[in-house]
Amino acid sequence: MQSELNNRLEGPTFYVLAGIGALISLIGVAGAIYMGQHGHQASGMNNQIFWGMPHVFAIFLIVAASGVLNVASIGTVFGKQAYKSRGPLSGLLAITLLAAGLFVIMLDLGRVDRLIIAMTHVNWVSVFGWNMVLYPVFFGLVGVYVWVLMDRKMYAYSKPVGIAAFIWRLVMTTGTGSIFGFMVARQAYHSALIAPMFIVMSLAWGLAIFLLFQRAMYCWHNMELNEEIRRRLGNLLGVFIAAVFYFVLVYHLTNIYFAKQTGFEHFILVSGGVFPQLFWGGFVLLGTAIPLLLLFVPALQRMRGSEIVAAVLTVGGGLCFLYVFIIGGQAYPLDMFPGMEVRSSFFDGQIDHYVPSLPEMMLAIGGFGVAFTLTLIAVRVLRFMPEDDLAKLKASGALRD
Numbered sequence: 001m002q003s004e005l006n007n008r009l010e011g012p013t014f015y016v017l018a019g020i021g022a023l024i025s026l027i028g029v030a031g032a033i034y035m036g037q038h039g040h041q042a043s044g045m046n047n048q049i050f051w052g053m054p055h056v057f058a059i060f061l062i063v064a065a066s067g068v069l070n071v072a073s074i075g076t077v078f079g080k081q082a083y084k085s086r087g088p089l090s091g092l093l094a095i096t097l098l099a100a101g102l103f104v105i106m107l108d109l110g111r112v113d114r115l116i117i118a119m120t121h122v123n124w125v126s127v128f129g130w131n132m133v134l135y136p137v138f139f140g141l142v143g144v145y146v147w148v149l150m151d152r153k154m155y156a157y158s159k160p161v162g163i164a165a166f167i168w169r170l171v172m173t174t175g176t177g178s179i180f181g182f183m184v185a186r187q188a189y190h191s192a193l194i195a196p197m198f199i200v201m202s203l204a205w206g207l208a209i210f211l212l213f214q215r216a217m218y219c220w221h222n223m224e225l226n227e228e229i230r231r232r233l234g235n236l237l238g239v240f241i242a243a244v245f246y247f248v249l250v251y252h253l254t255n256i257y258f259a260k261q262t263g264f265e266h267f268i269l270v271s272g273g274v275f276p277q278l279f280w281g282g283f284v285l286l287g288t289a290i291p292l293l294l295l296f297v298p299a300l301q302r303m304r305g306s307e308i309v310a311a312v313l314t315v316g317g318g319l320c321f322l323y324v325f326i327i328g329g330q331a332y333p334l335d336m337f338p339g340m341e342v343r344s345s346f347f348d349g350q351i352d353h354y355v356p357s358l359p360e361m362m363l364a365i366g367g368f369g370v371a372f373t374l375t376l377i378a379v380r381v382l383r384f385m386p387e388d389d390l391a392k393l394k395a396s397g398a399l400r401d
Contacts, residue, residue: 013220014380021373028366031359032107044355049330053356054108056322057364059176060205061101061371063198064318066173067206069094069142069165072149076162082229085386086214087158091146092378093210093371094169095139100371102135107363127178134172141165150383173199180329187264188329193254197247204240205318208311211237213375215308217385234307238295241314245288248321264332267351268324275328278320287317327354 035042045052071090075083106112123129145165148154177198180189211233218225252269255261268275291310294300331352356364378384 014376017376018373021369021376024369025366025373026369028104028363028369029107031362031366034359035108035363036110042357043360044357045360046352046354048333048352049327049354051326051330052108052354053323053327053360053364054104054367056319056326057367058101058104058108059326060315060319060322061097061104061367062176063173063202064205064209065094065097065101066138066169066176066199067202067204068097068210069145069169070203070206071210072145073162073166073169076149076158077166082232086210087149087162088146089214089217089379089384089386090210091142091149091165092375092384093206093213094142095146096371096374096378097206097209098135098138099374100367103370104363104367127175127182130175134168134175138165138168138172141168169202170199173202180325186329187261187332187334188268188325191251191254193247193251197244197251200240200243200247201318201321204237204244204314207233207237207240208314208318211307211311212315214386217379221385230307231301234295234301234310237307237310237314238292241288241291241295241310245284248283267332268328272328272331272351275324275331279324282320283317283324286313287320291317330354 043052068090071083072087072094074080075085075087106115109115118129119132122132141161142165145158145161148158148161174195177195180186181191181194183189214225252265255265269279270276291313294303294306294310294313300306331354333350333352
């Protein structure tokens with residue numbers, strides 16, 4: 001069956017899609033080269049807002065890479081039969097999404113060669129230094145995980161390897177969230193809630209991307225996903241979306257409760273211009289409310305493609321949230337002396353502004369091109385297409401769990 005599926009993707013369709021993915025990836029490289037040649041002024045970033053649009057997309061891809069592996073974990077670690085055939089694709093996406101996220105981060109630094117110093121002289125007292133261990137180990141563990149899932153002789157080791165990968169992805173996402181949670185130089189950050197919030201976000205964003213790529217694969221091969229499996233995956237996405245909203249709600253309510261944070265919360269939620277617009281319109285309405293309606297209202301749930309629309313909106317809502325969280329958190333000044341007015345020639349104490357430049361947007365979008373191209377090529381070469389034995393699933397009761 002797999003050879004037949006590969007043949008369907010071997011013709012012009014594969015080369016057209018690979019060409020599109022490669023073009024988007026090259027656009028990202030071109031944006032990075034332009035910024036590298038013209039310096040910092042080619043971007044919209046400045047001394048206060050030093051994490052721009054590329055970081056928004058890179059953090060999204062890195063967090064989603066951790067969450068997409070949850071599909072494999074549900075099948076292997078927690079023994080849910082309906083998810084087992086999706087394990088290899090889940091692991092593949094985890095690798096390609098992380099690679100794409102690091103692609104954006106490294107090119108945004110401007111001096112990629114400096115990474116060698118960070119790798120050979122790890123600063124163990126810095127959360128950034130921890131990433132020199134967290135990311136490579138994740139690549140290795142997931143690579144072994146995919147191997148044991150696809151090799152019948154090694155499948156007996158899939159559960160212990162899956163447990164190790166499951167634990168490590170939680171550690172990795174905790175490290176990513178801690179980059180912000182440990183930062184005292186911005187009022188938006190420095191919260192113990194950020195690390196678990198990032199873990200929950202990874203589950204929603206990763207599953208959304210998995211659903212989109214799985215749907216694309218089924219379309220390429222002129223196949224239809226079983227309705228019961230489609231409904232189950234959609235319900236799981238809805239639960240994750242609701243959990244993300246809960247954590248974001250608690251995060252903002254906690255900030256509102258503290259008097260020193262009320263100014264920042266008013267800026268983000270009410271008076272900050274584009275930031276409250278993206279938060280309420282992008283994250284709350286488009287990224288949360290509408291997907292939940294599509295996934296849980298019976299009349300909308302039965303609509304063809306409802307879970308795909310919900311997944312697209314979830315991805316868009318996630319990017320809106322990260323823009324507000326990362327950019328808005330830097331735009332609002334740190335209250336260094338509560339109750340005092342701070343003025344200086346360096347614009348201390350003033351709200352800053354940021355408009356992403358075209359090269360930044362090119363590099364940011366290039367990350368998705370890299371993830372798509374790598375995944376497409378791997379799917380063409382190896383056996384990653386989910387193949388459900390519906391008779392066996394029904395006989396075991398897996399579709400009625």
